[in-house]
Amino acid sequence: MIGLIDCNNFYVSCERVFNPKLENHPVGILSNNDGCVVARSNELKPFIPMGMPAFKIPSDLQEKITLLSSNYELYGDMSQRVFETVQNYFYHVELYSIDEAFIHLNGDQKTNNYCRYVQKIIKKNTGIPVSIGLSTTKTLAKIANHIAKKDKKHEGVFCLDIHGPDFRHILENLPISEIWGIGRRLNAKLIAMGIENAWQLKNCSPKFMQQHFSVVLERTVLELRGISCIELTDFHTPKKNIVASRSFGQSTNNLFDIEEAIRLHTCRAAEKLRKQHSITHAVLVFLRTNRFHDQSLQYNPSFAISMPYPTDDSREIIRAAQKGLRKIFRAEYHYHKAGIMLLDIIHKNQRQLDFFTHIQNDQSIKRNNSLMQVIDRINQQMGSHTILIGGQRKKARWHLKREQLSQRYTTRWDEILKLRI
DNA sequence: TCTGGGGTCCTAGGACCC
DNA sequence: TCTGGGGTCCTAGGACCC
Numbered sequence: 001m002i003g004l005i006d007c008n009n010f011y012v013s014c015e016r017v018f019n020p021k022l023e024n025h026p027v028g029i030l031s032n033n034d035g036c037v038v039a040r041s042n043e044l045k046p047f048i049p050m051g052m053p054a055f056k057i058p059s060d061l062q063e064k065i066t067l068l069s070s071n072y073e074l075y076g077d078m079s080q081r082v083f084e085t086v087q088n089y090f091y092h093v094e095l096y097s098i099d100e101a102f103i104h105l106n107g108d109q110k111t112n113n114y115c116r117y118v119q120k121i122i123k124k125n126t127g128i129p130v131s132i133g134l135s136t137t138k139t140l141a142k143i144a145n146h147i148a149k150k151d152k153k154h155e156g157v158f159c160l161d162i163h164g165p166d167f168r169h170i171l172e173n174l175p176i177s178e179i180w181g182i183g184r185r186l187n188a189k190l191i192a193m194g195i196e197n198a199w200q201l202k203n204c205s206p207k208f209m210q211q212h213f214s215v216v217l218e219r220t221v222l223e224l225r226g227i228s229c230i231e232l233t234d235f236h237t238p239k240k241n242i243v244a245s246r247s248f249g250q251s252t253n254n255l256f257d258i259e260e261a262i263r264l265h266t267c268r269a270a271e272k273l274r275k276q277h278s279i280t281h282a283v284l285v286f287l288r289t290n291r292f293h294d295q296s297l298q299y300n301p302s303f304a305i306s307m308p309y310p311t312d313d314s315r316e317i318i319r320a321a322q323k324g325l326r327k328i329f330r331a332e333y334h335y336h337k338a339g340i341m342l343l344d345i346i347h348k349n350q351r352q353l354d355f356f357t358h359i360q361n362d363q364s365i366k367r368n369n370s371l372m373q374v375i376d377r378i379n380q381q382m383g384s385h386t387i388l389i390g391g392q393r394k395k396a397r398w399h400l401k402r403e404q405l406s407q408r409y410t411t412r413w414d415e416i417l418k419l420r421i
Numbered sequence: 422t423c424t425g426g427g428g429t430c431c432t433a434g435g436a437c438c439c
Numbered sequence: 440t441c442t443g444g445g446g447t448c449c450t451a452g453g454a455c456c457c
Contacts, residue, residue, distance in 0.1 A: 030425090053423070056424080098457075181455070186455085216431070239428075242428095243428075245425095245427085291424090292423095
């Protein structure tokens with residue numbers, strides 16, 4: 001038996017733990033730069049579709065609801081707390097995203113009751129409400145979870161039995177767009193072929209789907225039939241690419257601004273790189289103009305620079321990134337977003353001493369390593385961006401907009417919740 | 422005025438090799 | 440007239456996810 005445990009309206013729930021006034025009130029969480037609505041409380045869902053740009057929300061509605069900037073430091077820490085509890089109650093847990101994990105259950109556990117029990121413990125330990133869907137494959141567990149959430153009578157736990165009397169009825173009433181792995185494009189193509197609900201898709205020939213679409217859709221069909229064939233890569237396996245990018249608070253064509261942004265993004269990416277004990281062979285720099293301004297000229301260049309030798313040293317990567325930036329920067333465009341991607345990432349121990357690369361001597365490697373370690377430790381303890389490389393103005397025009405940010409209640413002593421008695 | 426960010430997997434097609 | 444065949448590796452782009 002496979003289960004999917006999913007935190008309800010996760011970002012909103014995190015905010016509510018520390019701000020009970022938000023309970024039973026329509027709340028939305030905005031993406032970076034306070035751009036789009038990326039999470040909604042149940043009370044907000046009837047009024048605002050997912051992903052709606054904040055500026056398009058009518059002002060009379062804005063007055064009745066609460067919109068908050070996203071506070072990823074808080075959500076990341078709360079996620080860790082939830083899944084620490086989950087790991088105590090299920091023998092095999094696969095973390096899938098910040099708010100979801102697949103669980104594997106023993107056949108002899110009285111599953112529904114046991115899941116309800118764990119659900120209560122998670123709520124008690126962390127304040128976060130969760131839903132649990134159970135079935136025989138990951139795709140079906142996702143569907144079960146969807147039902148657990150949607151239909152109040154299940155109280156957040158539902159088991160989808162492929163031999164049960166209502167299995168067909170449930171799948172017939174599920175549009176294919178709700179199935180895990182069916183996105184916008186596939187949905188349109190399948191509907192054009194007359195395949196509209198999950199039951200129809202389940203009855204398609206897997207081989208036909210593989211030939212006309214891909215092995216991915218073939219697997220989905222098999223999973224709907226109860227044949228498990230989707231393996232997940234472990235949440236903790238080191239990343240093969242690391243991206244750091246942000247939109248600017250305001251568009252700019254000033255090279256000095258963009259250099260500053262690229263330095264900051266490169267520092268963030270290099271920190272992630274060191275955290276997973278990896279080194280990178282190359283860095284790709286990219287710029288984007290605003291794609292929503294179709295009347296202005298568009299320019300979305302990118303340029304990859306190979307490192308002279310694989311490294312995790314922020315300074316070396318910044319140097320390469322700045323070189324790449326100067327190759328693609330054109331002052332006649334206004335840029336809306338800039339970022340970098342670390343490519344060809346390998347584990348530190350895989351570093352090959354090859355004949356043609358410039359080899360640093362051991363002493364300088366050691367010295368640079370300790371410098372990076374000190375920077376990481378200080379930033380971890382005293383707040384990210386305490387130590388940065390190169391100049392960083394506090395109020396540059398490209399900085400993110402985060403006007404409604406809550407406190408980092410669980411990770412900063414000076415932002416901890418204060419009680420008055 | 423204002424429209425997110427960070428990932429993965431798969432496939433097709435080209436380059437290259439013997 | 441008629442220009443091999445089979446394999447690997449790499450890359451760009453598409454599609455999807457949360």
